[in-house]
Amino acid sequence: MAFDKMELRDVEVWDGNHAAAQALRQAQVDVVAAYPITPSTPIVEGYAQFKADNYVEGEFVMVESEHAAMSGCIGAAAAGGRVATATSSQGLALMVETLYQASGMRLPIILNIVNRALAAPLNVNGDHSDMYLCRDSGWIQFDAFSPQGAYDLNFIAFKVSEDHGIRLPSIINQDGFMTSHTAQGVTTITDDDAYNFVGKFKPMNDMLDFEHPVTHGVQTEEDWHFEHKARQHSDLMLKVSPKIDEVFANFEKLTGRKYSQVECYDMEDADLCVFCLGTSVETAREVATEMRAKGLKAGVVGLRVIRPFPFAQIIEALKDVKAVAILDRASPGGAPGAMYNEIAGALYNTEYSPLLSGYIYGLGGRDLTKANLVDLYNELQTNVDAGKVTTQLQQFIGVRGPKLSFL
């Protein structure tokens, strides 16, 4: 069965959802099992449309829940196909049980998560609560800051995940609405170049290999379970990071677009650093440039690879900085922010001790304004001048009512 190729302009005006859907088409995904949820719906809807219009050769499986969606993906991946899906928020919450199955079974599924707040109260807008919900699920996790990232990282994720030395599933995060529904110029790759980059899917231990029957999803108790988890963690810690660097380098050769696990902006001589994820990275970069004009040595670090956590690269990026604001876009539920804890953990046993302050912001789609970030850089400079963190360690930005801070 032949399928049609699509002529793309060099630069298309796409939102993050359409960019991800186009990437799934160009990678010629074999199976998408999906249950639609705002704001990720157009990704799987897009794949279904491409399939209906004969632009992709594959199967779209309509299921009754997100739990079933990932379960269908697991079955298809174990059978030996290239598999992807998308979800958000409550859907991801229902899917979480199966995420651990997918990574433990070492199935290279690609999941686009369009980040959205978790109820209650019910909210369809972007924050990173769902991103953090599957933080420890054993998946490789990328973060797009824009539609271009959502497009490019899909190809990169397939290439990393499907490598027979890796065989771990990947999540590509993008911000709900701010990325997923905001159209921007996306520099495209031709159908042939994109498919050649990802390559033909190479099955491994697939159930459709009838000469070598396998049982997937076995049970282990105290005698074997620990060894399986140790192997998975070891591969995440040791093998994935070099593979990602290799794929980033090959992607740069193809497209000229350079990705890094830790994206540094004006960090060479920076005293002040804002550390954040998602669309906030681009806003922070703009403000950092403006703060430079005012004489503050401002920089931005954005996290491109959330898992495996790029421990060494984080230390390298922050070693000469005097103060770091770590922004967490999720309610931390009775603790310092997740990223605050991780950065503090990375730096603690080093000789470097920049002043770390944590900020909770943007919950349920609340804007992080440029004015917020100007205040933030000024506060970091105040900390540097005082030689200590002058505020409490955890502050809330942009919430109405009396100032909220802890620790």
Added chain:
Amino acid sequence: MAKKGWDEFEIGAMLRSFDGSIDDIAGTRQEDRTYSENNSYKASVADWRLIKPVFNKDYCIDCQFCWIYCPDVSIIARDKKMIGIDMDHCKGCGICVEVCPTNPKSLLMFPEQAEDEAEIASWPKKDEEEA
């Protein structure tokens, strides 16, 4: 099975059924198949059985009902003759006894510790009323 370290087995929650590749597995008898050490065929998975079926061939008519109904493929039949029970895989569910049509039954359930020969020697007689 030797207890391997975390770096000594294939990745994934995945087990191979056979060593090497297979061909015509349906036409190959279980004892002739190249089952891997991981296959449950090589393991006893019957240690929680409390009652067991005992087979009395004197009454068996080789109807194959037990072979068809056994949910654990534990009835051993060759050339359509019932020859015994795979006690490493039988869970003692009693379905074989339930479906056995002979009078008296050719399969009956006994406590796990019962002696097969003694039970066969004192096998129930034909039930005349039922006949």
